Amino acid sequence: MKIGLVLPEAPQYSETFFKYKIRNLIEAGFEVTVFSNKPGDNSDEIKCKIKNAYPVYEESKFKQLFFVPVILFRTFLLNYKKSKILYELERSDGNSFSESMKSVYINSHILSEKIDRLHFGFMTMTLKRENVAKAIDAEMSVSFRGYDINVYPLKNPGCYDKAWKKIDKVHTISDYLRDKAVKSGLPENVPFEKITPAIDLRQFSLKSEPGKINKKLNLLTVGRLNWIKDYETAISVVGKLKNKGIEVTYNIAGSGSELERLTFCAYQLGLEKDVIFHGKKSHSEINVMMENADIYLQTSMQEGFCGSVLEAQAKGLLCVVSDADGLKENVIDEKTGWISERRNPSAFADKIEMIINMPEEKRKEIALNARKRIEADFNLEDQRDRFIKFFKS
Amino acid sequence: MKVAVYSGNIPSTTFIENLIKGLENNGIDILLFGKSKGNVNYGKNVKVYATPVSQLPLVLFIIRNSLILLMKDAGKFFKAYMSVRKKNKSTGAFVKNLGMILPILIHKHDIFHIQWAKTVSQNPELFELLDSKIILSLRGAHINYSPLTDKKLSDAYRKYFPEIDGYHAVSEAIKKETVKYGASEDKIKVIYSSVNKDLLKLNSEKDPRVKTFEIISIGRFHWKKGYHYALDTMKILKDKKVDFRYTIIAQGKVPEEILFLINEYDLHDEVNIIPGMKFDDLIKRLIRSDMLILPSVEEGIANVVLESMAAGVPVVTTDCGGMNEAVEDKVNGYIVRIREPELMADKILDYISRDDESGYKIVKNAKATIENKFSPERQIKEFADLYNTILSK
Incomplete structure (x- = not known):
């Protein structure tokens, strides 16, 4: 069986998740092709075929006018039938001639391949690619992640309306x-599989x-700012x-665009010595930080699921997390950690x-519960098997 | 007395333009330097030496001004040339910078009044090259948080602040903050900004038939404006079944965070976002509201609050920057601790529950505060005093 993975870019050195997933699929006997939006070829490293989308030449109208027709002509010449189907599907969706041609262009690297299942690594990757799976006579499946579903549609209302009706199967990291x-429009009867992130238990x-x-x-806390x-x-x-009157040091491992805002917040509240921004840290460094920490805090407004909270629970850290939907599936309140109201610092x-004042035995019980639950439900082996099942069925 | 007002741009922001006009009317000769950003119309006391923006006029401008400075003071020209060359790596930046510096060195002035503190780090050569006294205005972000994460900036402040002859601070709060970077306290004079007197003649024009309590905020989208906290407050009001509407008038793209919270709290019917508008329209909109709130975490002294007080619209402001130098709680408005949405909701409810007479008292007191403490005459007189004091030293 041949699987095509549509990703923003081919998984880089640090992206263990997709690399691991691809390796497992290949070992299970699938033939995998990665369709990437960005140029670059690290097929040796990830041991599968990589096909890059043709550039859109946004910076140069001249190049656009010259190259786009050449590539379109070539695509129609080599993959006439599939290109024609895609064009017609786009037209029947109500798109104009040029919009439909644009779709053939940006999907031309996919049209040339024989694929049984075209899987989009993110919901946003389906945009302008809603019809390509049907055009190449492949099944269409998608992975849902936090940003895709929680944030992107707020800025682009109705952006997935077209895609919802064409998806054959869904992978979601959480029920919510x-x-x-x-x-927001996905038909209820589309089959779905919940496969959460998983943890390398030897590492943590x-x-x-x-x-x-x-x-x-x-x-x-570990995570982007x-x-x-x-x-x-x-x-x-x-x-x-x-x-x-509680003495505390708050360590934050992660980098991002909010550093100025957060540094100011700590400074303004007189906490510049108590809150330490460590920047981005490697897996092994995070492991050490978790070893030394007492409580892991995750105050997110929303999360898809949150891998860092899983890692913290695997370490047997006491986790206090917000009632963001993804986190409510990640931590069981008062069993493997504690859940508290979003945006409410006092709570x-x-x-x-309350946790500090609790008997240590009780805390230990919760920490061990968390570890046990991760071992049982969030291990890499189970995740691998579920993904293989997801692609086989 | 000749005063150079330097903000980098001609024309500059509204409050700097008002300052220029006020000083001019007071018989002070003004010189303006900076990038030409549009048409300006001043009286005969204001001389404009704008640096062109487009390439060819800029090059011609530099050739002409280089020759003039060479004739006047060849030593100074070479010093300026060398330091600007050394500082700017790219030719483009070098040319722009040189075009900016030359007119400042050619035209004589007694006082060089820098409007933005970051200029100190961007053009430190001015300290060596200028013969005139240097005054620096201390406003908002440039002092309050930018130097917290920008080490180059804070180092520059520490190095050059002791060399500055005098300072204008927009509030006592910012004066205190500046002393931390080595500015001597007795050189800093607090001069409050002024409010257009015409606003004092205005009164609420809220349609008495509209029972919905209209709350408004005005100011660009930026984290420091604290709109996310305002939305927390609105959620509390909604939970308490208050009949209200909250309008945000803000320039720029609506941030993801704001869209997210409106959606999360289901405030689509209550919250209304309007892109920026002209000052006159803004004021019309303001006086049709029942209340203005300022949820910011950082400000110098927010002009919009002063304007609202002048125009007879009650305010609830956070206690950030110098806001408590204008607003006294329950006397001429309301003031609450920063980052406490619940307290802000309490203040709004307090005002709603007041009878007309006690509500009107707040409005009347607010107008009196503006008249006494934030009048244009007082502001201009204090600037003239500052300049005279510096020159007599």
């Missing part, structure tokens, strides 16, 4: 993302003395804890204070 998609081994809390509380993670709330939590601080 699929529910949300159904609410149980920390020593799970449940123990140091005299000076060591709080940790992005508005959706709502670090302002997290920093305010530190302020509230300090006001309660988070109260919860953390």
